[in-house]
Amino acid sequence: METLRILWLNHRDPKHPEAGGAEVHLWEVSRRIASLGHEITIFSERFKGAPKHEILGNIEIYRSGNRISIYPNAVLNYFTKFRGRCDLVIDDIAHAIPWFTPLYVKEPVIVIIHHIHREILNFELPQPYARIARMAEGSIPRIYRNVPFITVSESTKNALKSMGIPESSISVIPLGIDQTRYKPNxxxxxxxxxxxxxxxxxxxxxxxxxxxxxxxxxxxxxxxxxxxxxxxxxxxxxxxxxxxxxxxxxxxxxxxxxxxxxxxxxxxxxxxxxxxxxxxxxxxxxxxxxxxxxxxxxxxxxxxxxxxxxxxxxxxxxxxxxxxxxxxxxx
CATH class of the missing domain: 3.40.50.2000 (Glycogen Phosphorylase B;)
Structure with missing residues (x-):
């Protein structure tokens, strides 16, 4: 089996103090892919006390920037560290604002998206940041025209279709859990x-x-x-x-x-x-x-x-x- 070198862009890594379900998904899927012999590198924002570079299990993590500066930092790090050294880029849009990878990445890209935020941004962000984030989220159909999407539910699939993403580009893979740990008592x-x-x-x-x-x-x-x-x-x-x-x-x-x-x-x-x-x-x-x-x-x-x-x-x-x-x- 050919070993794939996979760069996974996610705003937060599993150790981030604000990590949630998207980061659980990131960790559980990435470590299983790594167990098959593939190389996984996660790029995410840096948080207080976190090193810039860390090996977690058999996964390499690079951290840079904050929740805003991470976007230009992702572009800079791609050209200085990752370009030509990965076979696939996973563009994980976990927090509304996309990475815009089709504009600068030469390797194949796959998008993972859990849900479309829309009006949630008005609850969670002050203006004008909420408006900017909604505009960025709204640009997804234009920027990612020919990119395959993976999402976790039929609801999000329908939301993506309503934005203009072709149904043929969307695959639904529901989340799973470890039933050896999560079980009745x-x-x-x-x-x-x-x-x-x-x-x-x-x-x-x-x-x-x-x-x-x-x-x-x-x-x-x-x-x-x-x-x-x-x-x-x-x-x-x-x-x-x-x-x-x-x-x-x-x-x-x-x-x-x-x-x-x-x-x-x-x-x-x-x-x-x-x-x-x-x-x-x-x-x-x-x-x-x-x-x-x-x-x-x-x-x-x-x-x-x-x-x-x-x-x-x-x-x-x-x-x-x-x-x-x-x-x-x-x-």
Missing amino acids: WRRKSPFPHILYLGRIKKYKNIDHILEAVKLAAKEIPNLRFSIAGRGDKSVVKALLYSVKRMGLKSIVKFHGEVTEEEKIRLLQKAWIYVTASMREGWGLSVIEAAACGTPAVAYDVEGLRDSILNGKTGLLAPYGDRKALAELII
Whole structure:
């Protein structure tokens, strides 16, 4: 078998403090490709305390720049380090702004994209950065006209088609999980009704909607408990803590903060229901992690989550923004 030298561009590597589901996908896929004898090099932004160059397992990582300067740095590093030394470039558009590789890369390019951000950018970025990011995302059909796309759900495939990407250029490969680790442990199930949100703490995740649903559900469910676990934006965490106090939910809600992989699995096994109210997902990795641990999900009927949740089988879906419906499904 011929050894391929693969350059993988992703904004964050698996060690990045803001790494999420896209970075889990990056790591799990890249290490499996490397195990087949191929050479993987990841290029990503540098974060505080991280070395510029690191070998992680059998994968080489180069880090340069911040979330803005990484784009010109990617071009510079391609010409100084990688051009002619790789056989394939993976253009991983995990955070809205593309790498524009067809404009300067001479090797074959494959795009990986989890979801189209669109209005999420208005939630997560101040103006005019949100407008610039939306313009950059909107340029994808023009820049990547003849490039193959891999995405994780039919929802994202449809979003790409609506932007003008030909269906023949899009392949759907859903996310998977390690079921030797994510599996039920019925002895860990909470003795009282326990719901869980586990993921990044971001504004577009609408965790405040879950708090409103929990307040409604608590009127009908004695001893209800709600755990929130994950890392994210400090301002969002602060707002959620204030909301918990204002809504009189301090005896019901517990913030776990960032948790280890072992604690994450324990929480998923312990919970009765996993709840997410995200505006949109590419797929919803935590949803299938919860399902593998024997915990069904309640969520909004939005892109990505309607792919990872089989409504009425592995979970239940509520109309987007309907907190009362969310509460009724929890009950």
